Amino acid sequence: MAQLQQKLELALVNLDKPTLRSTLDEYHFADIGQALAEFEPKEALPLISMFSLGDRAKVFSYLPPYLQADVAGLMKRHKLAALFSRMDADERxxxxxxxxxxQRAMVLPGLAQAEREDLRKLSSYAEGTAGAIMTSDYATLKEHWLVSRALKQLRLEAPDKETIYQTYVIDGQRRLRGTVSLRELILASPDTQVRELMRTEVVSVTVEESQEQAAKQIRHYDLLALPVVDEVQKLVGIVTYDDAMDAAVEEATEDAQKSASVGKLDETVDRVSIWELYRKRVMWLVLLVFGAMFSGAGIAHFEDTIASHVALVFFLPLLIGSGGNAGSQAAALMVRALATGEVDKNDWSKLFARELLVGLALGLTMAAAVYSVGVFRGGPDVAMIVSMSMIIIVLVGSLVGLSLPFLLNKMKMDPATASGPLVATIADVSGVLVYFGLASMVLGL
Amino acid sequence: MAQLQQKLELALVNLDKPTLRSTLDEYHFADIGQALAEFEPKEALPLISMFSLGDRAKVFSYLPPYLQADVAGLMKRHKLAALFSRMDADERxxxxxxxxxxQRAMVLPGLAQAEREDLRKLSSYAEGTAGAIMTSDYATLKEHWLVSRALKQLRLEAPDKETIYQTYVIDGQRRLRGTVSLRELILASPDTQVRELMRTEVVSVTVEESQEQAAKQIRHYDLLALPVVDEVQKLVGIVTYDDAMDAAVEEATEDAQKSASVGKLDETVDRVSIWELYRKRVMWLVLLVFGAMFSGAGIAHFEDTIASHVALVFFLPLLIGSGGNAGSQAAALMVRALATGEVDKNDWSKLFARELLVGLALGLTMAAAVYSVGVFRGGPDVAMIVSMSMIIIVLVGSLVGLSLPFLLNKMKMDPATASGPLVATIADVSGVLVYFGLASMVLGL
Structure with a gap:
C-alpha cells in the first residue's frame, strides 16, 4: 500500500500519465481508491483526471463518499457530467x-434525459430502504425470446449492466415474471424459449422494505441479486450481493453501537465530528443517569438500615453489577438472535423458560462464590443476605435482559435499543430494592 | 410457510411423490429446507427420499447442520454415499x-477415489480458517487456450462447478496465474487467448488465514469468489461470496456476544443446550464478581466517610453507572471499528485525543445534570463532590473503554473481549475511589 501511495505521489508531482496508468496492471481499483483517500481533494482531482474516462469512473466509485463529494465539487461541469454518465446507476x-x-443543479443539465430521470428516481428513496441501495443497471429478457436471442442481447448489454449473470424476465408492463441465470442460458439449447427455462418462484422486495430485509433474503436464498418491485409489482431495480453484504455489515455496526447506547453515527467513527460523537452519546447517558436516580431513591429509603450496617455497602457494587452483567448477556444474545432471524417474537415464552433455569443456575453459582466473602466481612447473617440477594438479582437481571428486546420488538421499536447500559440500569434499581429490602427484614430494622 | 409445511405433512402421510415434487415449482430449496427443519429426523428422511437425487442433494444442503447429521445417521450406506457425491464439495x-x-467409516467406501481425497482434504482445515469454508468446485483455464475453447470447457463443467462466472487461470503446477470472468469471455472475440484477457493482479488468501479475513477481501474488492492458495501458491479452492456473507454475519454475532461477556456458543441461541449456555456465561460473571470486590475494598477503605455521611450512598449507583456506561460506549465503538478495519492499532493516539475532548464534554454535561440533585439531597458541598466526581469518572471510563480494545489487540487477543461488563467493572473501581476519595478530602474526614 505504501508503495502504491509513493507511485501516486510521483505521478502527481511529474503529472506522469504512463506511471499512473500502470498502477492499474498491479493494483485493484479498490486499492487505488483507498490509497487516494490519503490525498487532499485538490491533489486527488488531477490524479484521477489522468485516468481514461472508464477507469476514472471506476476509481472514483471506490473513493470514500466524503472525498467523492469534495472532488466533485472541484470538477468542471462537463467533466463531472461525463463522469456521472459512466458511473454505476446506484453509485451515481x-x-x-x-x-x-x-452542484446538483450544475450536473443535471449535462446528463441525457433518461439518465436524469433514472438519477432522480434512484436518489429519491429514503436511506435504509431497498430502493436506496438498488441499481437500475440490470438485464431483462422476454418470455417468448429464444435462448440464442437472449444471449445475443446480453452480449450487447453486458458492458452497461451491473450483472448479466442473473437476468429478469418481464412482461409488457415491466411486471416480473421469472428469473433466468446466465448459467442456465448457456447450458440450454439455443432454440429453447426463455419461458421454459425461467424460475417462477421469484423472491423480491418492494422499494420501501428495509435494506436489512433485502440483505436477509439474499443471504437466505444465496442470491447474486434480488429484484426490487414497486407497489404494482413492476420491476424497478435490483440489489446486488456486494451491496447487500455492505448493508449487513453496516447493520451489525449500528446494532453493536446501539447495544452500548450509542445513536446511529453519520460517518465512520474515525471521521465523525467530535460534536456528533458527543451528541450521539450524551442523550442516553443523561437518560440513564435519571434512571439511576431510582436506585438512589431506593437507597434513600433504606438509609437507616445502611447507617446501622455500613458494611452492607461493601457488597452493593458487586451485587448490582452482577445483575447488570447477567442481564446484558441475555439482552445481547436476544438482540442478535432477533436480528439474524434465529428466533422470532413467538419464541419468547420458550426462551423465558430456559432463561429461568440458566439464570437460577448462574445465580446459585454466584451466590456460592460470594458466600464466604460475606461471612468474612459481615458474619453469617450478612453472608446469607448477600447470597440470597445474588440469586434473586441475577435471575431478575437475566429475565429482564431476555424480555426487553422482545417487548421493544412488540412495540415496533428496534430490539437493539435494549442496550447493556439500559438493562444494567434497570437491574440496578431492582438490585438495590432486593438487597436492602432483604437486609431490613433479616436484620430486623 | 405454514402452507408449505402442510403440504409436506400431507406428502409424508400419503407418501405422495407428485405433491412433494410440486413444492419445487412454488418454493425455493432454502424454504423447503427451512420447513423440513420442523420435522423429526425420521419424518424428514422419507420426505427428502421422495425427491430425485439432484433435488434431494440441494434440499439436504439447506437443512440445518444438526438435522443433516441426524438424517444422515438414519440413511442406508449406499444412499448416503450417493447423496454425498451430489453435494457441493464444501457442504459435503x-x-x-x-x-x-x-458414520464416516460407512460413507467413505461408497465414494470415488477422487471424491474421497477431496473430502479428506477439505474436512481437514481448522474451523474458522479460509480452508474450512472454501470449495474445490471451481473452474480453471489455461493461459494458451482460446476463448472459444474456454467457453466450450465451461459449458461442459457448468453443472458441477459452484460458479462459472469467475474462472481461474493456472499453470502446469496449478499455480494461480490470473482470473477471467465469464462476462469478459463472452465479450471477447472467440480467437483471443485467455492470456490476453486475464487480470494478473489477483487477490488471494492462504488456507490458514481466517475466514474473517477472506470475507473482508471479498467485501473490499466486491468479488464473486476469492481464490485460496496453499503455502507454495498452488490453487486449492475458492471461497464464494455467499459463504463469505455467512462468515461475516457469524463473526458479527460472535462479537456481539463477546461484547456482553458471553463466550462463543457452539450452536444458535435457540438450540444451544442449557448447560452450554450456563457454561459460556458463568465464567465471565464470576471473574467480574471478583473484579467488583475491588470496588468493595475501596468502599471498605472509606467506611468512616460513608458512616458519617450516609447520604453519599445515594449517588453511588448513579456515579459508577455513568462511568461504566460512557466506557461501554467508547469500547463498543472501538471494537466494531477495529473489526471492520475502519481504524487500526496505529490510530489509538489520535482517537485518544478526540476521546479526551468528547469524554470531558460528556462529563461536564452529566455533572450539570446531577448538580441540582446534589444540592437538594446533600447541600452545596455534596453537590460539588458529586459533580466533580462525575466529570472525572466519565472521563476515566471513556478513556479506559477506548484504550482497552487497543491494548487487547496489542496483546494479540480479540479486542471484542473488552466487553461492556468488563469496562463497567473497571470503571466501577475507579469511580468508588474518585468519589469517596474526593468526599473524604472535601468533607475533611
Whole structure:
C-alpha cells in the first residue's frame, strides 16, 4: 500500500500519465481508491483526471463518499457530467445525494434525459430502504425470446449492466415474471424459449422494505441479486450481493453501537465530528443517569438500615453489577438472535423458560462464590443476605435482559435499543430494592 | 410457510411423490429446507427420499447442520454415499465433520477415489480458517487456450462447478496465474487467448488465514469468489461470496456476544443446550464478581466517610453507572471499528485525543445534570463532590473503554473481549475511589 501511495505521489508531482496508468496492471481499483483517500481533494482531482474516462469512473466509485463529494465539487461541469454518465446507476445516485443544491443543479443539465430521470428516481428513496441501495443497471429478457436471442442481447448489454449473470424476465408492463441465470442460458439449447427455462418462484422486495430485509433474503436464498418491485409489482431495480453484504455489515455496526447506547453515527467513527460523537452519546447517558436516580431513591429509603450496617455497602457494587452483567448477556444474545432471524417474537415464552433455569443456575453459582466473602466481612447473617440477594438479582437481571428486546420488538421499536447500559440500569434499581429490602427484614430494622 | 409445511405433512402421510415434487415449482430449496427443519429426523428422511437425487442433494444442503447429521445417521450406506457425491464439495466436507467416527467409516467406501481425497482434504482445515469454508468446485483455464475453447470447457463443467462466472487461470503446477470472468469471455472475440484477457493482479488468501479475513477481501474488492492458495501458491479452492456473507454475519454475532461477556456458543441461541449456555456465561460473571470486590475494598477503605455521611450512598449507583456506561460506549465503538478495519492499532493516539475532548464534554454535561440533585439531597458541598466526581469518572471510563480494545489487540487477543461488563467493572473501581476519595478530602474526614 505504501508503495502504491509513493507511485501516486510521483505521478502527481511529474503529472506522469504512463506511471499512473500502470498502477492499474498491479493494483485493484479498490486499492487505488483507498490509497487516494490519503490525498487532499485538490491533489486527488488531477490524479484521477489522468485516468481514461472508464477507469476514472471506476476509481472514483471506490473513493470514500466524503472525498467523492469534495472532488466533485472541484470538477468542471462537463467533466463531472461525463463522469456521472459512466458511473454505476446506484453509485451515481448515492453521490448525487451527497452533493449540495448548487452542484446538483450544475450536473443535471449535462446528463441525457433518461439518465436524469433514472438519477432522480434512484436518489429519491429514503436511506435504509431497498430502493436506496438498488441499481437500475440490470438485464431483462422476454418470455417468448429464444435462448440464442437472449444471449445475443446480453452480449450487447453486458458492458452497461451491473450483472448479466442473473437476468429478469418481464412482461409488457415491466411486471416480473421469472428469473433466468446466465448459467442456465448457456447450458440450454439455443432454440429453447426463455419461458421454459425461467424460475417462477421469484423472491423480491418492494422499494420501501428495509435494506436489512433485502440483505436477509439474499443471504437466505444465496442470491447474486434480488429484484426490487414497486407497489404494482413492476420491476424497478435490483440489489446486488456486494451491496447487500455492505448493508449487513453496516447493520451489525449500528446494532453493536446501539447495544452500548450509542445513536446511529453519520460517518465512520474515525471521521465523525467530535460534536456528533458527543451528541450521539450524551442523550442516553443523561437518560440513564435519571434512571439511576431510582436506585438512589431506593437507597434513600433504606438509609437507616445502611447507617446501622455500613458494611452492607461493601457488597452493593458487586451485587448490582452482577445483575447488570447477567442481564446484558441475555439482552445481547436476544438482540442478535432477533436480528439474524434465529428466533422470532413467538419464541419468547420458550426462551423465558430456559432463561429461568440458566439464570437460577448462574445465580446459585454466584451466590456460592460470594458466600464466604460475606461471612468474612459481615458474619453469617450478612453472608446469607448477600447470597440470597445474588440469586434473586441475577435471575431478575437475566429475565429482564431476555424480555426487553422482545417487548421493544412488540412495540415496533428496534430490539437493539435494549442496550447493556439500559438493562444494567434497570437491574440496578431492582438490585438495590432486593438487597436492602432483604437486609431490613433479616436484620430486623 | 405454514402452507408449505402442510403440504409436506400431507406428502409424508400419503407418501405422495407428485405433491412433494410440486413444492419445487412454488418454493425455493432454502424454504423447503427451512420447513423440513420442523420435522423429526425420521419424518424428514422419507420426505427428502421422495425427491430425485439432484433435488434431494440441494434440499439436504439447506437443512440445518444438526438435522443433516441426524438424517444422515438414519440413511442406508449406499444412499448416503450417493447423496454425498451430489453435494457441493464444501457442504459435503462440513457434513463429514459433523458425522461420528462410525458414520464416516460407512460413507467413505461408497465414494470415488477422487471424491474421497477431496473430502479428506477439505474436512481437514481448522474451523474458522479460509480452508474450512472454501470449495474445490471451481473452474480453471489455461493461459494458451482460446476463448472459444474456454467457453466450450465451461459449458461442459457448468453443472458441477459452484460458479462459472469467475474462472481461474493456472499453470502446469496449478499455480494461480490470473482470473477471467465469464462476462469478459463472452465479450471477447472467440480467437483471443485467455492470456490476453486475464487480470494478473489477483487477490488471494492462504488456507490458514481466517475466514474473517477472506470475507473482508471479498467485501473490499466486491468479488464473486476469492481464490485460496496453499503455502507454495498452488490453487486449492475458492471461497464464494455467499459463504463469505455467512462468515461475516457469524463473526458479527460472535462479537456481539463477546461484547456482553458471553463466550462463543457452539450452536444458535435457540438450540444451544442449557448447560452450554450456563457454561459460556458463568465464567465471565464470576471473574467480574471478583473484579467488583475491588470496588468493595475501596468502599471498605472509606467506611468512616460513608458512616458519617450516609447520604453519599445515594449517588453511588448513579456515579459508577455513568462511568461504566460512557466506557461501554467508547469500547463498543472501538471494537466494531477495529473489526471492520475502519481504524487500526496505529490510530489509538489520535482517537485518544478526540476521546479526551468528547469524554470531558460528556462529563461536564452529566455533572450539570446531577448538580441540582446534589444540592437538594446533600447541600452545596455534596453537590460539588458529586459533580466533580462525575466529570472525572466519565472521563476515566471513556478513556479506559477506548484504550482497552487497543491494548487487547496489542496483546494479540480479540479486542471484542473488552466487553461492556468488563469496562463497567473497571470503571466501577475507579469511580468508588474518585468519589469517596474526593468526599473524604472535601468533607475533611
Amino acid at each position: 445516485a448515492d453521490l448525487y445525494n451527497d452533493l449540495d443544491e448548487e | 466436507a462440513d457434513l463429514y465433520n459433523d458425522l461420528d467416527e462410525e
